[in-house]
Amino acid sequence: MGKSSLYDTVPRSVRDxxxxxxxxxxxxxxxxxxxxxxxxxxxxxxxxQGTSDVDLVIVLAKAERQVLERMGEPxxxxxxxxxxxAMIVVEGEIHRAAxxxxxxxxxxxxxxxxxxGSDPFSELVVSDAHRRLRIEQELREAQIRLHLGVTxxxxxxxxxxxxxxxxxxxxxxxxxxxxxxxxxxxxxxxDVVLSRCGKLLKTDTSDLLRVDAHPDKxxxxxxxxLTRAIDAVDKLEERAPSAGGxxx
Amino acid sequence: MTEPASxxxxxxxxxxxxxxxxxxxxxxxxxxxxxxxxLAVLGWLEPEPVGASAATKKRLRAEAVTEDVDLxxxxxxxxxxxxxxxxxxxxxxxxxxxxxxLVARAEAEGWLAELDGGGLxxxxxxxxxxSLTRELxxxxxxxxxxxxxxxxxxxxxxxxxxxxxxxxxVAAGLLRGSGARTAGSAAATVIGLAVAGAVLMRxxxxxxxxxxxxxxxxxxxAALLGTGFVASTARLTSAGERYLAWLVGATEALxxxxxxxxxxxxxxxxLAVAVEPRAALAGGAAH
Numbered sequence: 001m002g003k004s005s006l007y008d009t010v011p012r013s014v015r016d017x018x019x020x021x022x023x024x025x026x027x028x029x030x031x032x033x034x035x036x037x038x039x040x041x042x043x044x045x046x047x048x049q050g051t052s053d054v055d056l057v058i059v060l061a062k063a064e065r066q067v068l069e070r071m072g073e074p075x076x077x078x079x080x081x082x083x084x085x086a087m088i089v090v091e092g093e094i095h096r097a098a099x100x101x102x103x104x105x106x107x108x109x110x111x112x113x114x115x116x117g118s119d120p121f122s123e124l125v126v127s128d129a130h131r132r133l134r135i136e137q138e139l140r141e142a143q144i145r146l147h148l149g150v151t152x153x154x155x156x157x158x159x160x161x162x163x164x165x166x167x168x169x170x171x172x173x174x175x176x177x178x179x180x181x182x183x184x185x186x187x188x189x190x191d192v193v194l195s196r197c198g199k200l201l202k203t204d205t206s207d208l209l210r211v212d213a214h215p216d217k218x219x220x221x222x223x224x225x226l227t228r229a230i231d232a233v234d235k236l237e238e239r240a241p242s243a244g245g246x247x248x
Numbered sequence: 249m250t251e252p253a254s255x256x257x258x259x260x261x262x263x264x265x266x267x268x269x270x271x272x273x274x275x276x277x278x279x280x281x282x283x284x285x286x287l288a289v290l291g292w293l294e295p296e297p298v299g300a301s302a303a304t305k306k307r308l309r310a311e312a313v314t315e316d317v318d319l320x321x322x323x324x325x326x327x328x329x330x331x332x333x334x335x336x337x338x339x340x341x342x343x344x345x346x347x348x349x350l351v352a353r354a355e356a357e358g359w360l361a362e363l364d365g366g367g368l369x370x371x372x373x374x375x376x377x378x379s380l381t382r383e384l385x386x387x388x389x390x391x392x393x394x395x396x397x398x399x400x401x402x403x404x405x406x407x408x409x410x411x412x413x414x415x416x417x418v419a420a421g422l423l424r425g426s427g428a429r430t431a432g433s434a435a436a437t438v439i440g441l442a443v444a445g446a447v448l449m450r451x452x453x454x455x456x457x458x459x460x461x462x463x464x465x466x467x468x469x470a471a472l473l474g475t476g477f478v479a480s481t482a483r484l485t486s487a488g489e490r491y492l493a494w495l496v497g498a499t500e501a502l503x504x505x506x507x508x509x510x511x512x513x514x515x516x517x518x519l520a521v522a523v524e525p526r527a528a529l530a531g532g533a534a535h
Contacts, residue, residue: 050504076327080502080519 006045007038007113010054014047017082018054022116024074025058029067034091035059035117043111044188056086057108059120063090094120102130103138103177131181136233138174142167143226150219161215164222168194168208171226178233194225201228268463271447275471278443283478286436293428294421294485322420324494328522330515334380334406336522338413339422339484340492346406346413347399349521354381356517360398367394378514380405422488429481440475447471495523503529 040055078084153159198205207221354360359371387401417423451464505511506520
């Protein structure tokens, strides 16, 4: 099934709301609207009605305040009616930002559909060195925030569970990127990512699938997974220390 | 020809059944005219809906009673901002809906927290709390109390602002003012009572002639009941009804996210509760 057909699996009512938003954006931005790209679960065919967001990248030739302000209303309605989560970028900045957003760009490049205009992401080049740096940054940030979160939970099991759930959702992409960088093919489903990471890092991730039942055990498993993942990404640096690593 | 027969023939009626049927028909036609008259009066008195023209928007901004509220934001196609959430709640259900909104918003702001026993723990709002929830906090003098007590305090806050909401919403063309409602009801009542009076007079004539007046009395009471029904005037203007219906559709995902706990930002929670009763939101989460 092609990418466009995967987007077609999104319910008609949701696609209609997105199309209406694109029409509004065309009216507001005119020729400055270079592209509207849908990515994420809606482009991967994993959209779940009632829970999934519709992730959009709105590409503008230039970001003028007046245009952005006028876009606010249709974007707010689209968010409230169909969970449209939009990001606005300037066309000329996309290539230059590939060094700081490698995982985000990988996510878009993995599956996306152009609803309007050209596709600025298909020709993008992202280097492994930048990927590795970004993975390490996200893992270390998650580790620091996990420490702080535990202190804020104040021994309340429910709060600890919420914290672990939140961190797991955030870690799905850097962990998946770590797997790919280590040569392990992986889909986007969280349980698959965790299970493959468990194998790669030789750690038991089964408690991470039972967060609600045992939030404390899940936290300990997550903390260990994070430590080992950071070690692994560090080792990747030792293997390929130059910033000009292989690009894809 | 006997007198009863001549009397009926005077109206072109051949039998008592036809007589009652004729007055029943007269009642129905009269009530339809009463409703039409009411709608005509309301249409004449109803303000122009928001967004119709730049001049209207300017007038509405000038007429806004609640401080810093731009009523042009209360229009179809625009999601109401935080300044308008209480207006939307008031439009939907008056003071009780605003009270419910305040409690939900206070919980989302984090200073009002549900306790295991069903009560609520009262904390201190931070600087981002809305002015209305701060006013609610000022009314809560103990650190723990039941939900009913918090709701009563929220009602008091909502009642204090009800006049302002009402005037703003009337100015925005979404709510009917008491003057328009009274005039509309009066127009319908006058016509309805005239019809009921005609039926009563005929029933009285029938009684004087020694004929059964019970069926006409039934029609008379039906005319009175119908008049009461027709004369009742909805709070919302047609623009208000359309605006609320649009808001329900436009916040479908947001309300579901609030119901499931996915959306917890105070503004999101407040908008969802303003548009739909909290119980309905909770029901939505169960599905």
